[in-house]
Amino acid sequence: MCRNTQEDQNLCREVLSQVDGSSSSDPKAYIDAAVNDIRDSVTTALKMITTEEEFSKDDNGIKMAIDGCKEVMESALSSLDLFSNALRSNHDINSVQTQSPDLKNWLSAVISYQQSCVDIFEDQNEGERKIKEQLQSQSLDRVEKVSIITLDIVTGLAKIIEDLGVHVQMKPISSSGRVLREEVDNEGFPDWFSSSDRKLLAKDVKFYVPNVVVAKDGSGNFRTIQDAINSYPKTKNFQGRYIIYVKTGIYKENCTVPSHAMNVFMYGDGPTKTIVTASMSNVTHNLKTMLTATFVNKAGMFLAKDMRFENAAGAKGHQAVALRNVGDFSAFYNCHIHGYQDTLYVQANRQFYRNCEIAGTVDFIFGTSPAVIQRSKLIVRMPLPTQFNVLVADGTVERNMTTGVPFDSGFLRP
Known part of the structure; x- marks a missing residue:
């Protein structure tokens, strides 16, 4: 599952090791585990933001950054919920493959929201810089990395199915990641x-x-x-x-x-x-x-x-x-x-x-x-x-x- 990821393969194996033995032959279980890992990191970021919010009421720059970061992290959770709902509603891996443009859009959105949260904190302000560094080291860096890993898995699903020896009839789908460039x-x-x-x-x-x-x-x-x-x-x-x-x-x-x-x-x-x-x-x-x-x-x-x-x-x-x-x-x-x-x-x-x-x-x-x-x-x-x-x-x-x-x-x- 981790062979084609461009991210840290050790991290990929760590995330996917959360799948128990009874589900080890189900590719959906690995995707679900990765999405849950992203969700946990986003939730960690929101908890950290809430804590900082209590101590930063007098600094308008920090307050604005926290409010903006909170907004986009909540949006990231909404995108992950859409992803999980789609995964649950598709009972076989062929259906998941068919819906991959949606899945990839929602994961791409999570990365965008993560970027927005990082970018809103300004390095020139010492207080903002410290909060950003804490968020990155304890949450946001992992959000980006595991989202990329999950994108790689969803994109390479057909090859993964073949390597796992799971016999399903995969429907052809555009290999291009740039869905809107091709599908007009x-x-x-x-x-x-x-x-x-x-x-x-x-x-x-x-x-x-x-x-x-x-x-x-x-x-x-x-x-x-x-x-x-x-x-x-x-x-x-x-x-x-x-x-x-x-x-x-x-x-x-x-x-x-x-x-x-x-x-x-x-x-x-x-x-x-x-x-x-x-x-x-x-x-x-x-x-x-x-x-x-x-x-x-x-x-x-x-x-x-x-x-x-x-x-x-x-x-x-x-x-x-x-x-x-x-x-x-x-x-x-x-x-x-x-x-x-x-x-x-x-x-x-x-x-x-x-x-x-x-x-x-x-x-x-x-x-x-x-x-x-x-x-x-x-x-x-x-x-x-x-x-x-x-x-x-x-x-x-x-x-x-x-x-x-x-x-x-x-x-x-x-």
């Missing part, structure tokens, strides 16, 4: 993009029936976008799309779509008419980069159309995120995403951007996500005199991660 259909959509969502995007806006309307002049249900998001039904059995129409206007607010608000469809009157803007930044407001975003989406199946998301901090603000997205199977169509440094944070999970306009200076598309950017315009803005333009900063650290930011049929403009 003849219309250019990722294979996960549903037919109902394609029809929704193709419809004229006059045929949409919104659940709620946002209007600055009071002609809708709400005056702010966040209030409309907060109106998402609390019932667990809500079905279908929750449609939010945002009328023409400049909405000066920071918005978050929480993880439980699945299947939101938000649309405006066009990216030059419906504008969400704020100006939080790393330098001007002394905020961690992850916490500067004008618009944050944490929910799966989020869909946005005909809107602009911008961070107006300017080049002098340095890191200032316009859009941070971690929603799995999320998509943005005919949207403008404008900022300067760190404009679009594709933090984790499967994302799709079509007919969009993305503007920035340094690392203005960054993160560790399998994000496809298609038929879109990239606008390179003038950086500060001490800076130079960088379009993409991809956080992929392992060959079998499903992450990367492929561009398809777009163009670049200064």
